[in-house]
Amino acid sequence: MFKYLFTYEKIKRYLKDLLSDEERYVVEREIEKNPFEKEAMEGLEQISPEEFAWDVKQLQSQIETYNNHKKSMLFLPQFQIAAGLLLLLTIGFLLFSKFSNIKNVSKPIVTIENQLEKDTIHTEVVSIERKKELPNANSSKSLYDRKAVDATLDEIRENKNGGVVFEEITHEDPQFSDDDKIIEKKLPITVTDVVESVQKVTNAESEAEARVIKNDISMDATVISNEKERVTKNYSGIVTAQTDGLPLPGVTVKIKGMQKGTVTDFDGQYNVAANIGDTIEFSAVGFESEKIIVSNTEKLTNILLQENLEVSDETVIIGYGKAKKQELTGAVTSVKTEKLKETRSVSFEEALKGKVQGVAITESKQKSDAKNDISTTKENFKKWVYSHLNSEVFKKNTLYEAEVSFAITKKGKLKDVVIKNNLPLAVKKEIERTLLASPKWNGALSQGKKVTQQIDLKLEMSF
């Protein structure tokens, strides 16, 4: 019994050289006899006896902790059985309660399918449900069977006593926000006219909620509109300034409640996908934002933006960044914006013509030349980018330089942004984001055909 410890102890002492020759012999014979010991001794030659003793102790305690850890993890089979039984009981109880609930409600579930005209496929469902439970609005299958509708309508017809009244609740302004939100409306219908009213509602173009008010049972009917079922239409138009009617590029066009939006291109045009009833907001720096509600038309909606009358510090735009006038030391000539506005010009440069002494601005006469168009477009674009960068990402009063290059597809879409400088990641990401959010470019023409182009820009930003 103790021979196991005996071996270990002996080996230890053998290694530590604490044994006499006779004792050594005994151990050695033992080792020769046992292949296990023999191999072990070959391995143990590599380490010192102290290390050996220390390691073995450590290993033994490690095993102990491992066992204890495993013990706490391992549940006795009894516990497992108990846990399993408990789980089954809970499930059974839940099922039972659910089942009994269904039986309690004697009133039928009325589902009215609301089908609109074909080109705007809005399918909304009206269902009267128990107050407690609402159907899973998030399921893609939120349409109820026509069969169920008919069946329940029959039931209502039969059940004429009690004066089931449907009340109409109308909302002031229907707001369509996140997918599958429940919008409530009421309709006045009496029991006798249930069938007709239901049919009326079916034909109506608006969402309907039927509220059943009875003596003791009141149920809420809710409209569940599944936005996924809707077809979004594209609405387009031009945004112009109210004062002079000039198209405004870079105006943010955002649909309320959605994360999507777009920006007007250099001709002020925009194209956005929206649903009827959505609110679209147009906003731009220096202008009052404008909201419109999408109606049933497909027409081009032209938006006029009013200038913002807020006064801000005079900002001087210098060739290498922006600086407040007070901070400048170089030669500065101020040109009032009113003066610029007086000129009927398409671009900033044109407006500046003749306004500053010693500065001559000429336009190249070539037309439809991709190169020249690009240089002016590039400048405009850069300015747009500067104005749309989120300055929070940038350190104040620091000049950031970035050589960016990107591709413009045949259709004018900007992609594949490459930023060459060593900039903080947040800055790079912000630049990339802004570039990708920029308005569309005009596809380049080369020998009359549309081609993709590669643009390289040097951006200099300072905030």
Add this chain to the structure above:
Amino acid sequence: MLNCRVLFSKNKASKSTYSDEQLILEFCKTKHLDTLGELYNRYLHLVYGVCLKYLKNREDSQDAVIQIFEILVNEVPKHKIRVFKSWLHGVSRNFCLMKLRKDASVKLQQNSFTDDFFVEKEFLMHPIDENPADLTQLLQQCIALLKEKQKQCIQLFYFEQKCYREIALELLIEEKQVKSLVQNAKRNLKICVQRKEKVSHV
């Protein structure tokens, strides 16, 4: 029957008096890790040594010892183990060889271990390791046929009962050399005896 009574009368503290087989039985029954731990502790130093031999470094060997224990937890109930010590030896050896195979960079070390997977061999390796006194004639003949140094080592170790150190001093060679001489001698004796046995059987 007696064994069972013995089992139940002993409490946890005196587990050290159990035999290997008893511990295995108890572990198979109760799945108490402590039982297996007790058993493993008896041979842990040997497992460690074997791992050191193959894996060459302490950290890896220590990890291996723990991993082998985990293997035991699963494997002990599965197999019919006759002698735990030699079975454990086999398991450790196989584990180390497997691990070496996985480490592609250690191909060199692998080559030095040409005899591959280790099957539970007989407990008796060499007849001479038993009692040298009742050596067969055959064996004695073979010893006479050994090379000089090997013969001397065998003589001194088995018959004069001298430890390696003494032999080393006497023959003016290193202890390691003594060990390897004894090793080779034993192998040669085995071959010789087997050959002779074949001849005699024919």
